[in-house]
Amino acid sequence: MSIQRESGLRKQGPVGLRRSAGYRGLPPVWPARPGGGGGTAFGGQPGTLRHRLLAKDSPLRQLDWVLLAVVLALSLIGTLLVWSSTQPGLRQAGLDPQTYLKKQLLNIVIGLIVMAAVTILDARQLRLFALPVYALSLLGLVAVLTPLGSTINGAHAWISLPAGFQIEPAEYAKLGLILTIAMIFSELRDGDRLPRPRDLLLACATALPVLGLVVAEPALGMTIVILAITVGMIALSGIRLRWLAALAVAGVGGVALMVSMHLLKPFQVDRLTSFANPAADPLGAGYNAAQAKIAVGSGGMFGQGLFHGGLVTGRFIPSQSTDFIFTVAGEELGFVGCITIIVLLGVLLLRTLRIAATADDQFGLLAAAGVGIWFAVQSFINIGMTIGIMPVTGIPLPFVSYGGSAIFADMIAIGLLQSVHRRHYVFS
Numbered sequence: 001m002s003i004q005r006e007s008g009l010r011k012q013g014p015v016g017l018r019r020s021a022g023y024r025g026l027p028p029v030w031p032a033r034p035g036g037g038g039g040t041a042f043g044g045q046p047g048t049l050r051h052r053l054l055a056k057d058s059p060l061r062q063l064d065w066v067l068l069a070v071v072l073a074l075s076l077i078g079t080l081l082v083w084s085s086t087q088p089g090l091r092q093a094g095l096d097p098q099t100y101l102k103k104q105l106l107n108i109v110i111g112l113i114v115m116a117a118v119t120i121l122d123a124r125q126l127r128l129f130a131l132p133v134y135a136l137s138l139l140g141l142v143a144v145l146t147p148l149g150s151t152i153n154g155a156h157a158w159i160s161l162p163a164g165f166q167i168e169p170a171e172y173a174k175l176g177l178i179l180t181i182a183m184i185f186s187e188l189r190d191g192d193r194l195p196r197p198r199d200l201l202l203a204c205a206t207a208l209p210v211l212g213l214v215v216a217e218p219a220l221g222m223t224i225v226i227l228a229i230t231v232g233m234i235a236l237s238g239i240r241l242r243w244l245a246a247l248a249v250a251g252v253g254g255v256a257l258m259v260s261m262h263l264l265k266p267f268q269v270d271r272l273t274s275f276a277n278p279a280a281d282p283l284g285a286g287y288n289a290a291q292a293k294i295a296v297g298s299g300g301m302f303g304q305g306l307f308h309g310g311l312v313t314g315r316f317i318p319s320q321s322t323d324f325i326f327t328v329a330g331e332e333l334g335f336v337g338c339i340t341i342i343v344l345l346g347v348l349l350l351r352t353l354r355i356a357a358t359a360d361d362q363f364g365l366l367a368a369a370g371v372g373i374w375f376a377v378q379s380f381i382n383i384g385m386t387i388g389i390m391p392v393t394g395i396p397l398p399f400v401s402y403g404g405s406a407i408f409a410d411m412i413a414i415g416l417l418q419s420v421h422r423r424h425y426v427f428s
Helices: 002-012 015-019 049-054 065-092 099-119 123-144 169-186 197-216 220-236 241-260 266-276 287-298 325-357 362-386 404-427
Strands: 149-152 155-160
Touching (some): 065 099, 065 325, 123 155, 123 169, 123 197, 123 404, 169 197, 169 362, 197 220, 197 241, 220 241, 220 362, 287 362, 325 404
Antiparallel strands (some): 149 155
């Protein structure tokens, strides 16, 4: 009896081979698991494009699709708002009213391509790019302070390129800083369970040149974001509390020194004082904040409709396609549109936190956390200044505001998150 059973098993072939794609003698009894390589209803025949795209180890199967959907939704809303906010002015000037629409769509397409390229990188490759990205961003920050730089809205922060394009190195400096600090705190010495003071000093030494050059532009909003990224990543690195307290004291001392040395430009001081007392100069320093609150409040529940906002059409709000894009949403899409943007940003941050929490190593955790701090602080400042709870600073709303450098940097950051997520998926 036992011989007959053994013979029967040999005729059918091993169970593992019957499930395996590499066993060509017999068709599978049931559809193979995705990535098994066999001809199935889901994976396609071995070697086909469909099979490669749907295989278990395919990058498409390892993406965080919720994160990608949120990014695309925010980009679509932002594109419509940019189009609506720029069309009246271009039409009055006799120019193509779809100029900024086309540019923004081009920025998003290029950004998605770059995001896809970063997504397929693994952690080792990201570490290799950390120092080059950091060094190039420092060179860019130095270049904007030379005659190569251009001044816009009081900040010497852009480098002009042919065909009317501009690049803002500070956007890429955030990426270089995040990758470099994550690399520093992920390379613990033998026997060390927590970062040492030497690692803390090295991280601070990495951040100080970036902060100094951004302050020199000057870009107050960007300075706050970079400072928040640095402090947040250091706090999450596991450094001892006494060293973290010492860093906090040094930070307070640095801010006090900056104020005592009058390093803030007059227009920055005016913005801070107008925030403290908005009614003091409603037609001067407080004009932007006052008009922004009027625009957001005038939209009501459902807004006045795209291309129908009175304040937007009349161009009463400065920088309404960039720094004050949220006011366009408030007037034309109303409370519902504003809440939609905030909810999408909230989902973006939750997915970022989830990727950081499930990362397989310290580098992935800190890199994802740094991106999350970046998006959270920048979104809070941008939305906060339009509703009067934050001082007015020149800083874009992620994925919504117009701008090539901002969109490219945001998309690269999403690619970084997807790379960390893919690594977790592969090794989970």
